[in-house]
Amino acid sequence: IRIDLYSNIDYESQQKSRGKAGAKKTAATTAKITADPLEGKAPLTVSFDSSESFDDHGITDREWSLGDNTTASGVPSLDHLYRDPGEYVATLTVFDEADLSNSQSLVIKVLENKL
DSSP, X not given: OOOOEEEOOOHHHHTXXXXXXXXXXXXXXXXXXXXXXXXXXXXXXXXXXXXXXXXXXXXXXXXXXXXXXXXXXXXXXXXXXXXXXXXXEEEEEEXXXXXXXXEEEEEEEEEOOOO
16 A cells, blocks of 8 residues: 655745734644545545644644545544545644644545446
């Protein structure tokens, strides 16, 4: 199984503010996303988890984009059903109390289910 991870590398882009005036930088806000399974036949239910995400003052919000026009927010983990074959880029963005954010993405591969 090949795992493709995409993550922001540039510190400034990782620590961007969603527009709050006076937002100060703190220790790195870090998104950590895991998914199980990463690959399988359609329909495929994938369990996502963000419990390893961290910030020195705590994570205040999470936003999920699951690659098939499905989004969710506020939850540390979720299950999602991918009905159609394809490659989906799932992205987690976490925010801290200063509204600084960080994102991490991974690829979910849904294979055709030939009966």
